[in-house]
Amino acid sequence: MQFGIFGSAQAGSLHLGPETGQGFRDYLDHAIEAEALGFHASFLVEHHFTGWNQVSATLMLQTALAMRTTKLRLGTAVIVLPWHNPVLLAEQAATLDQISGGRLDFGIGRGYRHNEFAGFCIPQDEATPRFEESVEVMIRSWTSRARFSHRGRFWQFDEIVVEPPPLQQPHPPLWVAAGSDASIRRAAERGFNLILDQYASPEQHGQRIALYRSVREAKGLGFHPMQVAVARQVHVADSRAEAEAELEKQARWTRRTVEVSRTPGGAIGGSHVLSYAATAAGTEANACFGTADEVCERLIALRAAGVEYVLLTPFSGPEQLRRFAREVMPAFNGTTAEREIRTSQPAPA
Amino acid sequence: MQFGIFGSAQAGSLHLGPETGQGFRDYLDHAIEAEALGFHASFLVEHHFTGWNQVSATLMLQTALAMRTTKLRLGTAVIVLPWHNPVLLAEQAATLDQISGGRLDFGIGRGYRHNEFAGFCIPQDEATPRFEESVEVMIRSWTSRARFSHRGRFWQFDEIVVEPPPLQQPHPPLWVAAGSDASIRRAAERGFNLILDQYASPEQHGQRIALYRSVREAKGLGFHPMQVAVARQVHVADSRAEAEAELEKQARWTRRTVEVSRTPGGAIGGSHVLSYAATAAGTEANACFGTADEVCERLIALRAAGVEYVLLTPFSGPEQLRRFAREVMPAFNGTTAEREIRTSQPAPA
Numbered sequence: 141m142q143f144g145i146f147g148s149a150q151a152g153s154l155h156l157g158p159e160t161g162q163g164f165r166d167y168l169d170h171a172i173e174a175e176a177l178g179f180h181a182s183f184l185v186e187h188h189f190t191g192w193n194q195v196s197a198t199l200m201l202q203t204a205l206a207m208r209t210t211k212l213r214l215g216t217a218v219i220v221l222p223w224h225n226p227v228l229l230a231e232q233a234a235t236l237d238q239i240s241g242g243r244l245d246f247g248i249g250r251g252y253r254h255n256e257f258a259g260f261c262i263p264q265d266e267a268t269p270r271f272e273e274s275v276e277v278m279i280r281s282w283t284s285r286a287r288f289s290h291r292g293r294f295w296q297f298d299e300i301v302v303e304p305p306p307l308q309q310p311h312p313p314l315w316v317a318a319g320s321d322a323s324i325r326r327a328a329e330r331g332f333n334l335i336l337d338q339y340a341s342p343e344q345h346g347q348r349i350a351l352y353r354s355v356r357e358a359k360g361l362g363f364h365p366m367q368v369a370v371a372r373q374v375h376v377a378d379s380r381a382e383a384e385a386e387l388e389k390q391a392r393w394t395r396r397t398v399e400v401s402r403t404p405g406g407a408i409g410g411s412h413v414l415s416y417a418a419t420a421a422g423t424e425a426n427a428c429f430g431t432a433d434e435v436c437e438r439l440i441a442l443r444a445a446g447v448e449y450v451l452l453t454p455f456s457g458p459e460q461l462r463r464f465a466r467e468v469m470p471a472f473n474g475t476t477a478e479r480e481i482r483t484s485q486p487a488p489a
Numbered sequence: 490m491q492f493g494i495f496g497s498a499q500a501g502s503l504h505l506g507p508e509t510g511q512g513f514r515d516y517l518d519h520a521i522e523a524e525a526l527g528f529h530a531s532f533l534v535e536h537h538f539t540g541w542n543q544v545s546a547t548l549m550l551q552t553a554l555a556m557r558t559t560k561l562r563l564g565t566a567v568i569v570l571p572w573h574n575p576v577l578l579a580e581q582a583a584t585l586d587q588i589s590g591g592r593l594d595f596g597i598g599r600g601y602r603h604n605e606f607a608g609f610c611i612p613q614d615e616a617t618p619r620f621e622e623s624v625e626v627m628i629r630s631w632t633s634r635a636r637f638s639h640r641g642r643f644w645q646f647d648e649i650v651v652e653p654p655p656l657q658q659p660h661p662p663l664w665v666a667a668g669s670d671a672s673i674r675r676a677a678e679r680g681f682n683l684i685l686d687q688y689a690s691p692e693q694h695g696q697r698i699a700l701y702r703s704v705r706e707a708k709g710l711g712f713h714p715m716q717v718a719v720a721r722q723v724h725v726a727d728s729r730a731e732a733e734a735e736l737e738k739q740a741r742w743t744r745r746t747v748e749v750s751r752t753p754g755g756a757i758g759g760s761h762v763l764s765y766a767a768t769a770a771g772t773e774a775n776a777c778f779g780t781a782d783e784v785c786e787r788l789i790a791l792r793a794a795g796v797e798y799v800l801l802t803p804f805s806g807p808e809q810l811r812r813f814a815r816e817v818m819p820a821f822n823g824t825t826a827e828r829e830i831r832t833s834q835p836a837p838a
Contacts, residue, residue, distance in 0.1 A: 151587055151653030159654050161587030168588075188580070191636075193652045197577075197584035203549045204588055207556035227609075228546075228572065231537070235546035238500055238510030239517075239553055260576075261645040287540075296610040303542045304500030305508050 141472035144181035146453035151193035175212040177465035183215030189259040206240035218249035221274035230281035237306040247315035254403035282311035328355035338371035339416035346445030365448035373427035432467035490821035493530035495802035500542035524561040526814035532564030538608040555589035567598035570623035579630035583655040591656040596664035603752035631660035677704035687720035688765035695794030714797035722776035781816035
């Protein structure tokens with residue numbers, strides 16, 4: 141089993157005021173230490189307009205991280221395509237891929253937060269067509285070394301060649317968050333890697349992975365367990381009481397995210413926090429909060445369901461990172477690391 | 490007198506093929522060494538669709554540079570505003586400013602290359618209104634900690650607060666390239682710092698600086714010579730013959746830029762390469778190519794005209810960087826460094 145971290149920094153820190161950048165530097169320091177502790181990747185969110193200084197320029201922070209690490213995979217979870225010019229984004233992703241020696245894991249999504257769609261003045265019902273058009277333009281930007289033109293619904297480009305190309309060929313692995321059968325099937329058909337949410341049970345994830353695998357194999361795309369990352373909230377506690385207290389603290393943070401994301405009167409769907417927040421404790425039921433033994437049991441249940449790659453989120457600081465590495469990680473080493481990891485991607489269309 | 494470097498990397502290198510990222514890493518290595526050699530800043534271009542792997546994601550490379558330097562000012566020369574969503578760009582610039590401890594010198598422009606306007610499908614006559622709208626949105630994004638909405642000709646945002654804010658207050662210094670009296674006057678009135686081109690003579694630059702200074706002072710904005718950077722092509726040679734050979738090599742590269750930039754049948758204007766390329770040797774007449782003594786003479790002429798900050802471009806490698814630092818720089822130390830550098834910015838409108 142392999143572990144990554146799923147980061148969500150804020151520019152400020154509680155002790156130094158909101159605008160010092162210390163929170164960003166803390167994220168970098170933790171991720172650098174994570175590499176040394178044996179973590180495989182650091183995935184970082186993208187968010188806007190929260191009022192609490194979340195990471196908005198995700199690829200910039202991951203570029204900073206690239207300069208202080210050598211092996212760590214640099215993930216995004218996820219860049220929301222409807223906000224971005226797809227050519228500029230392809231250039232930024234390729235630049236990070238070049239600078240990092242091919243370590244970008246490019247997680248992409250449609251967006252789900254109401255306040256972000258409203259802020260950018262983009263109708264939420266354009267999320268899917270914008271996502272699709274951007275994927276098409278980005279893949280063409282990365283893979284065409286001849287000039288091309290694009291006439292789309294949202295974007296037009298004329299006789300361009302996009303530079304630099306990415307280092308990973310034909311392009312960095314694309315990761316998508318998916319939960320429904322239809323979205324998992326579609327991700328598998330396109331050769332996208334899969335990010336499964338931090339809220340569903342091991343059984344649900346097991347069914348999802350089985351579906352994903354079967355569709356990939358039917359398409360001749362092959363399957364490797366490292367193509368599926370399951371997010372999981374983790375806290376290694378001294379006691380059950382400490383774990384419960386931390387879980388309540390976690391629940392308060394989750395509610396803040398829910399509040400800023402909700403569409404007034406809107407329907408709930410997708411695999412993100414909103415779809416679980418509708419149920420009491422739905423966002424905490426499967427969190428890996430407990431003593432080291434309890435956390436191990438939860439991870440064993442995930443492994444039994446076919447999960448071999450877990451993204452841990454959020455750490456309440458470097459101490460938790462070290463504690464997980466010391467008390468939990470050793471029990472899971474070696475089941476995947478020795479195998480060759482194929483990040484098989486379909487050839488460009 | 491202070492010196493910076495004006496960088497233009499390419500993703501490839503001549504020896505390793507075009508797509509290894511080595512050229513980007515070389516840029517970083519040279520700029521890191523420049524800091525150690527006493528250079529004040531590294532300004533980096535933004536370009537797209539050239540076919541020769543120029544820097545397209547400028548702020549990403551400068552973020553990488555931020556992680557390996559501590560004092561060097563991190564400049565852009567220039568980010569072309571018409572290509573960018575102004576809110577995303579404000580976030581990226583602020584993130585770099587936070588990560589670097591407030592070292593961003595944010596050079597911005599309208600664009601001048603025909604192939605870039607064509608590639609992005611943006612009419613060239615929208616360059617100025619797009620620039621103006623983006624400046625307005627960016628400054629508001631950086632300075633408003635209350636939510637605001639924007640309804641413009643090109644961009645709409647609704648009830649946003651842009652995060653993170655920059656570390657430099659009220660925002661990073663804005664630099665613009667200007668050449669005509671009207672554009673210099675406008676830059677001075679707005680408190681923008683000034684980048685003067687690499688082609689004009691010391692006398693021309695002297696007149697420009699005098700105008701810029703008088704308008705700033707009349708507006709009560711104050712003036713400091715470090716608010717004006719003059720770009721200059723430099724090569725320190727062993728002999729006049731070597732200098733002439735290097736200048737001819739330089740002229741060939743310049744012609745390539747001219748060819749990719751020219752609007753078919755279009756008028757020539759502005760302070761960029763195209764306005765000087767119309768004259769025979771117009772882009773080489775004032776280059777600082779020569780023996781160390783000859784280069785010093787050219788810099789003395791600039792200093793006599795009121796120039797105290799020179800951005801050197803391009804270096805043909807780290808050896809030239811070291812040679813300039815060893816043979817030329819010592820003659821110019823100390824005239825500005827001891828003074829306090831005020832990066833006075835107007836209060837937000």
